[in-house]
Amino acid sequence: MLGQYGVRITADDISAVVGTSSIGTYRHFAGKHDLPGYDETTAAVNAYFLPAMAERLEPFPDAGHTVRILAAEGVPLAVASSSDRAELDLKLEKFDLVQYFDFVIAGDEVADAKPAPDIYLAAAAGLGVVAGECVAVEDSVNGATAAQAAGMRVVLIDRVGIIPASWSTVTSINPELIQSWL
Numbered sequence: 001m002l003g004q005y006g007v008r009i010t011a012d013d014i015s016a017v018v019g020t021s022s023i024g025t026y027r028h029f030a031g032k033h034d035l036p037g038y039d040e041t042t043a044a045v046n047a048y049f050l051p052a053m054a055e056r057l058e059p060f061p062d063a064g065h066t067v068r069i070l071a072a073e074g075v076p077l078a079v080a081s082s083s084d085r086a087e088l089d090l091k092l093e094k095f096d097l098v099q100y101f102d103f104v105i106a107g108d109e110v111a112d113a114k115p116a117p118d119i120y121l122a123a124a125a126g127l128g129v130v131a132g133e134c135v136a137v138e139d140s141v142n143g144a145t146a147a148q149a150a151g152m153r154v155v156l157i158d159r160v161g162i163i164p165a166s167w168s169t170v171t172s173i174n175p176e177l178i179q180s181w182l
Helices: 011-017 022-030 038-056 061-072 085-094 118-127 141-149 175-181
Strands: 078-081 103-106 135-138 153-156
Touching: 011 022, 022 038, 038 085, 061 175, 078 085, 078 118, 085 103, 103 118, 118 141, 135 141, 135 175, 141 153, 153 175
Parallel strands: 078 103, 135 153
Antiparallel strands: none
16 A cells, blocks of 8 residues: 555664654654545555455464463453554454453554554553563564653563564563563
């Protein structure tokens, strides 16, 4: 969709926008290209993206397993996703995960998206816990920065090799790892 406006997405673009909200992504590209307004651009992207995601998105088996085990052990769980609500709901419903979370907040439901700490502070408040007692599981530098700014400990997963070497990462997640951080 962005290609019709001369946008050629680079690795630097991906690094800049991974883990931030759709408004943050829009601002990144609109700052460099002449795009239609946010609502029009987002509607066009979602018209393609949401059906494609519904059809092709595959879960990370370790993530679902970890969520199910931690929930069964009574660990309060929240989702603090940069995804818009429609995208987030699609993901949680597609993989039958929504039932395991005590609180869910999407990127379009906070004033300032990741890397600002707003979404993580809201998630901690939604769980009724202090942010400093939480462990955030992240897959982006923007998300890890947001969680750290909220005062949380962070487990950063690098599944596709986009996290700079200056960050400590893991390549998979399991309940024991998270429990050891709590």
